[in-house]
């Protein structure tokens with residue numbers, strides 16, 4: 001098996017007396033979509049925040065491209081090429097698409113005072129084209145005028161603009177209708193097909209089975225399985241999410257560990 005882009009080993013995280021993540025192992029591979037599933041409170045957001053450096057873990061190893069690294073804050077994660085798209089998207093309604101994509105990381109023209117609009121427009125256009133995004137009419141359109149699916153697209157494009165290697169999407173289809181969900185799932189697939197490692201948090205198992213290569217299931221802060229999507233059924237994943245057990249599901253250890261290829 002090739003070296004995973006991201007590998008976490010034995011991650012623990014507590015908030016005061018609450019032990020939220022317990023010896024969690026997790027991998028994400030370039031060119032793959034890994035769905036992270038689990039019931040409310042299972043620890044998905046906490047795990048993602050540990051990956052993104054928002055919550056440094058209490059113990060455990062963080063390997064990136066096979067090397068052990070220290071990720072103590074979001075800048076460390078961004079420097080590795082890790083980007084998280086949160087559910088609230090953190091877009092500014094009163095700014096256009098280009099301004100949103102470069103918010104806080106604007107390109108300056110020579111001299112460093114004036115913004116380099118031409119370069120930013122070109123980079124935004126190229127990024128959207130690389131993702132085959134055709135749903136946006138103009139990159140100078142205000143974000144307030146975009147649909148939910150288009151906003152999600154802009155947030156994802158913003159995340160991949162910075163030579164990202166790992167993009168984590170938190171419930172990207174939660175607020176979308178059927179057609180927009182299909183468009184966003186296509187985009188998620190394209191990110192992986194372009195070589196990125198994608199982690200998709202989702203409660204929607206239809207989405208998970210439609211787009212993921214692997215499924216990682218958390219139960220009460222423990223990673224109970226990392227499986228290839230084609231090795232499991234909906235009901236087996238539901239059982240893992242709701243009881244943490246694969247018990248009588250007949251899943252051998254190599255399948256639960258994602259090695260069952």
Ligand SMILES: Nc1ncnc2c1ncn2[C@@H]1O[C@H](COP(=O)(O)OP(=O)(O)OP(=O)(O)O)[C@@H](O)[C@H]1O
Pocket residue numbers: 015018020038039040041042043044045046047
């Ligand atoms: N900052 C915090 N302080 C104390 N407890 C926290 C904090 N953040 C999360 N927790 C607790 O950690 C547990 C896991 O929460 P987390 O948000 O990671 O779960 P989740 O799987 O993302 O859930 P959901 O699907 O509902 O978003 C919960 O019991 C939660 O109350």
